[in-house]
Amino acid sequence: MFWLQSIQIPTATIRKVEAICANFIWRGGIHAISWDQLCRPREEGGVGLRPLHAVRKAACVKMAWKFINGGSLWADWMASRYLRRTNFWACRIDNNFSVTFKAILRCRPVLQTAICRRMKDGTTTDLWLDPWLGSRSLLEILGGQLDREAGRGLTCSRIIRDGVWRPEGYPFTAQLAAEIHLITIDASQTEDAWSWAGPGTGAGSGLFCFRSCYDLVRTHHDQAEEVDFIWGKGVARKMQLCAYRLLRGRLMTRDTPPVWDADPGCQMCAM
Structure with missing residues (x-):
């Protein structure tokens, strides 16, 4: 986890690590259920493991979050190296950038x-x-209507006076001006600041939450119906895993040999 949040691990390495994990789960035998299926939340038909490629992406978003908030030696050094004459949100990816900063x-x-x-x-x-x-x-909203050179370096203080929005005099439509007026100005803060508003745990608090970030980047699936039956409280872990495989037809029983490419002449497979 530390390395995922520090550097960009190659995709080939991620796949190799996941293959090792899958072999460990199935003890080197037949993989009864795909790794993708296992890495879904229990509510979506998995066992709650996390795919490393999604964890890597969430870790990268976390690094980007730390970067825009600044206040650390790493963020200040990266900004001085790569953002001398541009804004983080407008910076174009350059081949001379490091792999980590490109990912950010x-x-x-x-x-x-x-x-x-x-x-x-x-x-x-x-x-x-x-x-x-x-x-x-x-810039995204107005697009070609904006003279980028004329607006370079301007801050939102130009349209705030005495703690009130004053967007008059700028090329804003009535609808856009109305949206601006809906944004709250909090004079009690020490300065403008970014707030985390991701889904799930941590939403609304303004503080970054990795679980919320992971939920944002992962692939979502339909809800499973047997969640309470399998993962209910008081059920032994071995029984949970057995029931999980049973409901998906992944137990080695007499009904499943054709699926498993078993040898019909094998006495064990015919049991």
């Missing part, structure tokens, strides 16, 4: 959907480039 930049679309900007006075929020308006930036 690729996580921006996911990160945008899970954060919001808490405003104090707008002095540290880029007016055009930061996604402070409903997880979107004004």
